[in-house]
Amino acid sequence: MAKIVVFGSGIMGTALAFPSAENGNEVHLVGTFLDREIIESIQTTGVHPNLDLKVPESVQAHQLEEAAEVIKDADVVMGGVNSFGVEWAGEQLAAMMQPGQHFLCVTKGMRADEDGNLKLLPDVYRSYFDPKLAESITWNAVVGPSIAGEVAVHHDTAVVFTGEDKEALEYLAGLYRTDYYHVWTSTDFVGHETGAATKNIYAFAAGFADGLLRSQGKENDRYVMYNMGAALFAQGQKELRSFVKFMGGKPETADGLGGVGDMFVTSMGGRNVKAGGYVGEGIPFSRVRDELMKGVTLEGVAAINVVGAALRKLTERGVVREEEYPLCRFLYSVVAEDAPLDIPWEKFFADLS
Amino acid sequence: MAKIVVFGSGIMGTALAFPSAENGNEVHLVGTFLDREIIESIQTTGVHPNLDLKVPESVQAHQLEEAAEVIKDADVVMGGVNSFGVEWAGEQLAAMMQPGQHFLCVTKGMRADEDGNLKLLPDVYRSYFDPKLAESITWNAVVGPSIAGEVAVHHDTAVVFTGEDKEALEYLAGLYRTDYYHVWTSTDFVGHETGAATKNIYAFAAGFADGLLRSQGKENDRYVMYNMGAALFAQGQKELRSFVKFMGGKPETADGLGGVGDMFVTSMGGRNVKAGGYVGEGIPFSRVRDELMKGVTLEGVAAINVVGAALRKLTERGVVREEEYPLCRFLYSVVAEDAPLDIPWEKFFADLS
Numbered sequence: 080m081a082k083i084v085v086f087g088s089g090i091m092g093t094a095l096a097f098p099s100a101e102n103g104n105e106v107h108l109v110g111t112f113l114d115r116e117i118i119e120s121i122q123t124t125g126v127h128p129n130l131d132l133k134v135p136e137s138v139q140a141h142q143l144e145e146a147a148e149v150i151k152d153a154d155v156v157m158g159g160v161n162s163f164g165v166e167w168a169g170e171q172l173a174a175m176m177q178p179g180q181h182f183l184c185v186t187k188g189m190r191a192d193e194d195g196n197l198k199l200l201p202d203v204y205r206s207y208f209d210p211k212l213a214e215s216i217t218w219n220a221v222v223g224p225s226i227a228g229e230v231a232v233h234h235d236t237a238v239v240f241t242g243e244d245k246e247a248l249e250y251l252a253g254l255y256r257t258d259y260y261h262v263w264t265s266t267d268f269v270g271h272e273t274g275a276a277t278k279n280i281y282a283f284a285a286g287f288a289d290g291l292l293r294s295q296g297k298e299n300d301r302y303v304m305y306n307m308g309a310a311l312f313a314q315g316q317k318e319l320r321s322f323v324k325f326m327g328g329k330p331e332t333a334d335g336l337g338g339v340g341d342m343f344v345t346s347m348g349g350r351n352v353k354a355g356g357y358v359g360e361g362i363p364f365s366r367v368r369d370e371l372m373k374g375v376t377l378e379g380v381a382a383i384n385v386v387g388a389a390l391r392k393l394t395e396r397g398v399v400r401e402e403e404y405p406l407c408r409f410l411y412s413v414v415a416e417d418a419p420l421d422i423p424w425e426k427f428f429a430d431l432s
Numbered sequence: 433m434a435k436i437v438v439f440g441s442g443i444m445g446t447a448l449a450f451p452s453a454e455n456g457n458e459v460h461l462v463g464t465f466l467d468r469e470i471i472e473s474i475q476t477t478g479v480h481p482n483l484d485l486k487v488p489e490s491v492q493a494h495q496l497e498e499a500a501e502v503i504k505d506a507d508v509v510m511g512g513v514n515s516f517g518v519e520w521a522g523e524q525l526a527a528m529m530q531p532g533q534h535f536l537c538v539t540k541g542m543r544a545d546e547d548g549n550l551k552l553l554p555d556v557y558r559s560y561f562d563p564k565l566a567e568s569i570t571w572n573a574v575v576g577p578s579i580a581g582e583v584a585v586h587h588d589t590a591v592v593f594t595g596e597d598k599e600a601l602e603y604l605a606g607l608y609r610t611d612y613y614h615v616w617t618s619t620d621f622v623g624h625e626t627g628a629a630t631k632n633i634y635a636f637a638a639g640f641a642d643g644l645l646r647s648q649g650k651e652n653d654r655y656v657m658y659n660m661g662a663a664l665f666a667q668g669q670k671e672l673r674s675f676v677k678f679m680g681g682k683p684e685t686a687d688g689l690g691g692v693g694d695m696f697v698t699s700m701g702g703r704n705v706k707a708g709g710y711v712g713e714g715i716p717f718s719r720v721r722d723e724l725m726k727g728v729t730l731e732g733v734a735a736i737n738v739v740g741a742a743l744r745k746l747t748e749r750g751v752v753r754e755e756e757y758p759l760c761r762f763l764y765s766v767v768a769e770d771a772p773l774d775i776p777w778e779k780f781f782a783d784l785s
Binding site (some may be wrong): 115129131165223224225226228230231232233235236237239261264265266299301302303304305306307309310312315316317320331333334335336338339340343344347349390395423424428430431432 | 540576577578579581605653655656660661663666669673684686693696697703775777
């Protein structure tokens with residue numbers, strides 16, 4: 080039995096409250112300043128409005144003002160904000176978390192410095208902590224194919240808890256593991272977090288086919304465009320694996336839950352795929368961003384912007400070769416420069432011989 | 433310009449007649465004894481009834497009796513029968529093909545001998561040929577994510593022509609390559625053919641989720657079972673890669689068009705997925721085979737039967753370890769022994785540490 084605090088009451092953090100609360104842990108959901116209505120809804124009706132589900136009765140919901148109080152004697156603190164809120168959340172948690180607590184990161188993504196050096200988000204959280212405090216906390220993350228609502232309704236889900244301390248990972252896994260929430264552990268933290276961050280990049284491309292079909296009036300035809308989607312998926316998998324290696328992770332992690340599995344589930348739908356669909360229809364991405372999906376959180380586009388820009392700098396510096404990551408570079412030209420959907424097939428699968 | 437004969441007028445062989453005929457090649461479709469009505473339909477109306485499309489006007493269709501005549505001066509002969517017809521087709525072609533011709537295999541699958549040693553289908557075709565004749569023929573195959581009808585309607589498709597002779601591969605690729613049919617070449621014949629054969633195994637599992645949802649009356653729910661499908665896909669990818677290595681192919685081939693790309697497209701639908709769906713509903717596979725889908729060609733089930741049985745023998749002989757390929761073994765117990773859909777999660781992702 081542990082006290083778990085989810086900081087940020089988005090759908091993923093909240094979904095993980097289901098297995099952990101059902102296991103008898105004391106689970107608290109803390110909303111950020113953006114989550115006021117979510118917390119109010121849970122406090123009054125029990126329902127998380129975005130999940131459209133009642134959270135387990137034992138879960139306690141709190142507005143941000145109660146965060147320090149509820150975090151101070153927690154065993155586990157989950158970082159549940161989206162990638163845009165990591166710097167803010169890092170600052171907050173650095174002032175509230177206590178020595179010896181376990182951190183479990185739900186947020187996925189990367190940051191890059193001005194030279195293009197990439198950083199994983201748990202490291203961004205950590206950078207706000209006093210070094211001595213940071214040292215006494217275990218830094219972990221949950222990765223793997225998880226549509227939040229599916230976890231909440233008890234559909235089989237397989238994930239990896241990753242971090243550097245195997246013992247802490249096993250302890251954490253034990254708090255969440257149920258007969259439908261299958262948890263493995265791995266100390267390939269860098270590989271898993273890299274896969275989880277870059278899979279969003281390629282999910283954007285998964286929307287192209289549907290958009291193309293719509294623009295050609297073929298969306299109800301017998302023959303759709305799975306061949307194209309599969310080719311992009313395969314090139315995406317090659318690049319995802321290459322990113323895992325580049326960041327210092329184990330290549331085989333790319334084949335697993337945090338790599339191809341997560342890319343598969345993310346490609347099946349969601350906001351990034353929808354945004355890619357508009358581009359498939361022939362709409363310049365700037366119009367998607369500024370009009371059609373204005374204000375919508377697009378983690379995949381954020382990842383493309385960060386990694387795509389970093390790749391150009393890394394290439395200039397001779398760290399990455401020009402011909403590497405052609406799909407990621409193309410996606411960057413689409414979202415950052417309104418490039419049209421002219422897929423550079425000739426640059427793909429360059430390793431074949 | 434070349435003379436190309438497609439032996440077996442199924443949907444895939446026929447679809448490849450589109451890019452090759454459009455490129456100005458002389459393309460002939462020859463039906464097997466099972467294809468009489470298809471050939472008659474093409475001869476009288478131009479329409480391939482299963483594709484539900486008109487084949488290019490320049491394509492000539494022939495009944496089996498004309499095979500020897502049309503093959504004798506061909507440059508390229510395509511093996512277009514399904515995996516159940518390979519022995520018959522091998523015998524036929526061995527008596528008709530001529531020295532110096534190029535063979536391009538469309539059929540995917542494996543055979544196993546009584547010790548469980550696995551053999552790729554192009555090698556089965558070849559085994560019927562006089563060794564001297566076989567030596568003078570180049571043996572090639574086309575792999576990659578290709579739903580036949582999508583090729584025929586000119587949707588972007590990316591494939592690999594694989595064989596041992598790079599020059600022959602480039603020659604062949606040039607005959608088929610168009611602005612929508614993107615062709616790479618690779619001499620990792622074993623790796624590509626293994627990926628293409630084993631991907632069908634895992635596509636069967638892609639149907640489970642939909643069946644489970646139906647059996648629980650949840651098929652129209654907001655939350656479906658992509659998490660489960662993605663986890664099985666990831667375990668499938670691990671096993672596919674392992675098979676590629678086991679057969680002597682290059683591991684990186686598993687990431688490409690003939691590996692994960694082909695598995696992705698096959699998982700999106702089709703007969704194997706449908707059969708897996710019935711199992712997901714809780715129907716014993718023997719009933720699917722003998723009643724619900726009686727007479728339907730199920731390449732995935734065929735592959736599971738061949739490879740699953742071979743794995744047991746290879747394990748007995750100590751060639752493969754008991755804990756390897758847990759998903760393939762489970763699928764074999766489902767199709768060969770009517771095992772219920774009790775997914776052995778605890779055996780998956782055993783390489784994590």
